[in-house]
Amino acid sequence: MAATTDPDTLHLSADPQLASPFFTLPAEIRNLIYTEFWHLGPSRQHIVLERVDDKVSSPRPPPRDAVPVERWAHTPCVADPARPDVRFDRFLVTSPVSAARDVWGKRLKSEWCLHWACEERCGPDVVAIARMRAQPPSTMWEEFPAPLPEDEHIEAPSRAPIPKSGFLDLLRVCKRMYLEALPSLYATTTFIFTDTRTAGDFLSLYTGTPALTLRHPIRSVELCLRIPNILTEIYYPPATANPSAGGGGGGDNGRGDDGPPAVFAGRARPGLSMSNNPWQRVCDALAALPQLQDLRVWLDSSDLRPWHKRVSETRFFGRLFDVRVAGGEAAGRFVLGVPELPERRGPDSQALEGQYLEGERLEGAPFVLERGPRPNNWRVHLRNIVGISAMAG
Template sequence: MVATTLAQDDSPFFSLLPPEIRELIYQDIWSESGSRQHIYKDNDKWSHVPCVADYSTGDTRFEKFTQSARGSQEEYYWVKRLKSEWCYHWCCEQSTAKWHRAQNPNDSWREENVGHAGPSGFMNPMLVCKRMYREALPSLVANTTFVFTDLLEAHGWLSLYGGNPEKLPIRSLEICILTTQLMTELYFPTSEENEGPNPAFGHGNSSNGRSEDSHPGITMHSNPWQRVCDQLALLPNLHSLHIWFHTRDLRDWHKRMSETRFFAKLFNVKVKDRNQFVLALPDLPLKPKRGLPSHHFFENETLEGAPFVVERGPRPNNWRVHLMASGLRGP
C-alpha cells in the first residue's frame, strides 16, 4: 500500500488544504454519517450500520411485548426483539440488510414499522484513493465509537485493528452481550467451599489421555469473553468503554452468576476517566434471594480499586418471555 500510494498533487484537496483542515473535513463526515457504528459480519464480510439506540431511555421491549395483541404480527416481532443478540440495539439490527433478508418479504407489518439504514457516506473517504485511505483511517478509528453485539466479532475486529495503537488509536467502544448459559456456568462455583473452576466443564487438558470435556478447549480461563478482555487490556488510548450484559439463561442472573469471577479481567483494562468506563449489569434483589455469597457480586468492597463504575438496570425476564411466547401467556 505504501509503495503504490500516489501523492495526488493535482488534487486541490491535498495541494491547497493543510492537513489540519483535511482532518476537520474527515471528522465532519464521520459525525454526519453517525459517529457510533455497529460492526458485524454479514456473509463473512465486515459490515457496519449506524447505531440509533438510546441507552438512556431504558429497555422497553418487554413492556411493548405485553402491550401487543396476542397472536399479532406485532407480538411476533417483539418476541424476536426480546430474543435478539443485539438486545437493546434491536432497532439498529432491524436497519441492517442482513436482518431484512432474513424476514418474510410479504410481511406488511414489517414494511410499515421497521426502518432500513440504506446507503451511508461513512466509508466514502476510504474509497477515493490510497492517499486518502491512509490519511483518513486513523481519523476514523480515533473518532468513532465501535459497537459490538457478538464476542467472536469483537475479538476478530480487535485482532485486525487493535494491535497498532499508535497509528490506529481506538478510543471508544461499546460491547453489548446476551451471553449464553454455558459462559456463565463456566464461572459458577460448585459450592461455597470449592471456588475453583466449575468441574462440569473442561480444564483445557486431560491428564489420563481421555477427554471428558463436554466443551473441549472452553474453560473459565480460555473462552471468547476472556480473549476480548485481554485485548481490551492492551488498548492504551481508551477514553470511553461501555459494557452491557444480560444472559440467555431462563434462571435469574443473580442465581447463576458470579460477577466478580466473570468480570475479573476487566480490572486490567484502563480508561483515562473511570466514569467513562461503565459496566452495565442487571438489577440485584436483596441478599437472601441470591444464589451465591455477597463477595460474588459487585457492590461496596468488591468494587474497591475497580477501574470501572457499575450501573444496574432492569432486564427482560427470560422465564416470563419463554412462557408467554410459548402460548402460555396469561389474560
C-alpha cells in the first residue's frame, strides 16, 4: 500500500480528463465517492513486506548470496482485537504430545500476537520476512505449524493466501484519479503492524514534510507487538537510578538494581541505545504524524521473566507522552494496552518500584492505559520441556 509513484511526476503528466462526466462533479462529491468506495473493502490492513519474484524478468537463477528483493504489501486483518486472548488457555488444556499442543504453543510464540489468525492466512514469503524483521538475526525459527485436522475442533484458519480484493483498482483508472483518491485511502485505512522494524520503516516514509502528510494523511494505526527482551533491557533502570525523582514520561526514575544481565551488558550491539533502537523509531514516527486520530498499542514480551521484573514502563513508554491524537485522552482514541502488574509487591516480588505507569506517573499522559492478562511464557516453556521429555520416553 506504500505509494512508490512520485506525485509531482504524475501531476506533470496527468491528463485533466475534461471529457469525463465524473470529473465535472464538484471535488467534494468526488471525495465522498472515493471514501464510500474504500469503505466497500477491508479498511483494516496489515502492512508487511513480501519478496518480489524476479524469475519472470530474469531467466538466470540468482546467486546464492543474493539479498531477496522486498516490496511493501498489505493483507486484510481477519482478527477481532476485542476478543479475549484464548491462546494460553487453549494451550494449557492440550495433551503434552499432540498436534494441538504444537499448534497452540507456536501461536503463543507468534510475533503477530492477537493476530495469529492473520499470520496463518498470509503467504509464506510474507510470514518469513515478518519473522526475520521481528527478531534479532541470531534467532532460530521453527517451521510454522500446519493446520489441525477438522476433528480436533481447534480454530485453525486456512494457510492459503487471501485472494486479492481488487479494492485498489480505483487507483489504476487514470493518473488524475490516482492523485485525487490516494489521500482518502490513507485517511480511511487502519494500518496494523506486528513488528517494530516494519512499523518504523513504513511510518517514517510519511513524516518528512508537510506535503507528504497531506498526500498520505495516516489517521488510524494499530500496533500489536511481542517485544524481544533485548529491547526492554535497553530501558532497564541503571543501578544509580533515583527512586524519589518526580515526574512521569521518560524520566530515569527507579530503584537501584543490578541492571541488565552481564551477557547483555558485555555484548551490547554497537549503536543500540534508548535513543536509537527499533521501538524508539516507531515512537518517533508516531509523534511526527500530525493527523493521527486513532492509535491502539498492545504489547507483550517474549521474555521468560515476568513483565514487572524487567520492564521500566516510565522509560520504555516515555516517548509516547509526545504522541498527539485528535481529541486527546478524553476521547479515548489513544489506548495503550500493557501486561497487568502483581497485586502484592513485597520484597520477594522483585518489583521495580517507581518504574510503572501508575499514579502521578500517568499525569499528562495522552493515552488511556489498559492492563490485562498475558500468556505466562515461563509456564509455556516448562510445559514444552515436559512434552519433549514425554516424547523421548
